[in-house]
Amino acid sequence: MSTRPRRPAKPYRRPKKDPVRVLAFEALRAVDERDAYANLVLPPMLAKGRESGDLDARDAAFATELVYGTLRRQGTYDVVIGRCIDRPLREVDPPVLDVLTLGAHQLLGTRIPTHAAVSATVELARVVLGDGRAKFVNAVLRKIAAEDLDGWLERVAPAYEDDAEECLGIRHGHPRWIVSALWDALGGGRAGMEELLEADNERPAVTLVARPGRATADELLAGDGTEPGRWSPYAVRLTEGGEPGAVEAVREGRAGVQDEGSQLVALALAAAPLEGSDRRWLDACAGPGGKAALLAALAAERGAALTAVEKQPHRARLVARALAGNPGPYQVVIADSTRPSWLPGTFDRVLLDVPCTGLGALRRRPESRWRRRPEDLDRFAPLQRGLLEQALNAVRPGGIVGYATCSPHLAETRAVVDDVRKRRPGTELIDARPLMPGVEQLGDGPDVQLWPHRHGTDAMYLALLRRTA
Template structure:
């Protein structure tokens, strides 16, 4: 990339280019790359907002923009160097999804190409950008949809998702699928969670916050969470309402009397959001939480998340498939297993284009190992909460059904009955399991099932 001469591009565009180039070439997560460049570059509030929109918006519609660019340019993007592709993606977002005038967006793209790559690529950027500008986003979607081989592909194009994800939504939701997919394209307002025993929701000094609809622990609040004193003190964290509901669900599940006084386990605890909420709830029941996390650096994140509690917890860096504790030690176990993350597409906009069915196969095998290990950790009469941030059947209902088939005596509890104020929470394939949806509940598409061990 060019480092010579004085940059004429705005700081927001240069920073957005830097973040998305990391996503394209280093497999970085867009939200982490964005936070990095916002911390690195000194920008005012307006420039920071523009940078955020450029990064998140471009990442969210990445696949659609790539199809537009290949159609407009008449060549595969693989024929262009990654830096040029990144410039074109950002320029396309300005042209099709922001209010930047056409001539200004094209000129900005050319200047960004000159600053970030070099003078020699400005011609190709200018030519392709002008062809992109020949249609607005709706017109491009119509053109691409008309070329789709079938209705599922057309729906994927119209809602800016890969086909394989669109198929999952269509199979689960039928006519409701379009609304659900479109909800993934709306960035959520940040959601906070109070830590039980440290602060009450009405004590948080945030008059501009609104209570979450279903979780008794949550608040919606726009802006930077670290502006709040309670967040800086660790009394309040950042956590989607759906994740809050899964931790709460695990705490509500009925156990036997013998299991009730035993400690709780969070099997895959990193980075610590659910573990912090579970710790507060466990302390209210006169017990404590063990948080396990395989990666040492993520175990450190869990410790940081729990550090506001003086007691009631312990963290161990351990592989959940090979537990570092005795079998049958815990009255409640949460296995929030690694998954495709298809339930958090609102907050992680690039993940829909990053994940593939190959990833799914590897994750399903790991999930099977983890649910079996978690079950061995449950005491007689105790409960296992199996949780994923995904609506994909292979990671959710199929995983639970397969577990029940190979595990005599395991009882599937009616989880939605424990959340009576959450409408439409039953899974479409089995109403005893919970499946949340962004378009219904304004949460991530979290899945939860409760399994009780015989006394």
């Protein structure tokens, strides 16, 4: 029997709480457990951390990168993690999987040194999961750390070499069905798809809109860290990740946060040629109010009035807040635009930005790509068609309807417009491309599909229809 003395046990060390990584984990749990959106839950969490003194500006930026980067590449990281464990991924407890994915992003998607990424994530696991499960996290992360992202993709890709869409999805963190839908809408070859998927994984700059008659782009450009938008005369981009609330015009409601693609849609509708009266405009699905605020400002310059309609009361309150202070006449109405309370032929211009899958805004809401399902299209289809039917009823003969959606999926864009036009022969499509002057690569028309990789915007779609009878 050995007579060597036993080594004394190491004293227990309490885990050290890292406020940045704990916040990132809690944000991921909110997205997972409550179907929350990161762009809604993260800002108040960051604000609370700054108020308490736990986070500074650099910490907030790092937490944002951890959350959004993890969500964007979740599918890729799931495949890698699946290669490093001895059980199906679905059998891993969701909180454990969130910690593993957060660690995988630090190892494969950032420049954090390997040792620091592993040790910090294991420490996080000790804080939020306990010491027992932290050992499992440590073992898995050390396997992941054996390769960089390119190395893992080289190991994984051969299994999908006969399925280009699945392979692209794994490489760029998109479900296969979304890759297929985007490819159908984009057309062209694989190189263009690679560019689009890469653009979907880039964090978009914050874009402001100067509301006409209330603010100017030059006023917004007077601040540091700004540059003009690419296409809209009212657009200004914050180039250094600035806080919109720090801009005086935004605080006063004279400017707002709005993607340049949304601005172009509203501007094209307002610029469409019209014969006769141009006094009554309708935003039939106005929430949360960004396009309504821009339209109201443009209408006010012409002496026209905007009616902004929103079905959900809480979203109608957001519309009212966005429109507050508009110099021209407007009203906010809580109503269902599929069952309108106004008479047919009441309006001269109608904007219809329909509820959709949101596949055009995956840069801003990366979790949507994992939350949406192909069957969601069946849910939206009848609503989109019904709304367009009623919008065409609402506009007078000779008036214009702008059908818009933040999705490039053909089932939500051209298929909707074509189906409704077959049932409504008294309509014609107007070429929307000349109404976006200076914007390049707008396709064959007459409708317009914007793209993140081509235009630096969300993938907004617009078709302009004139009611002829």
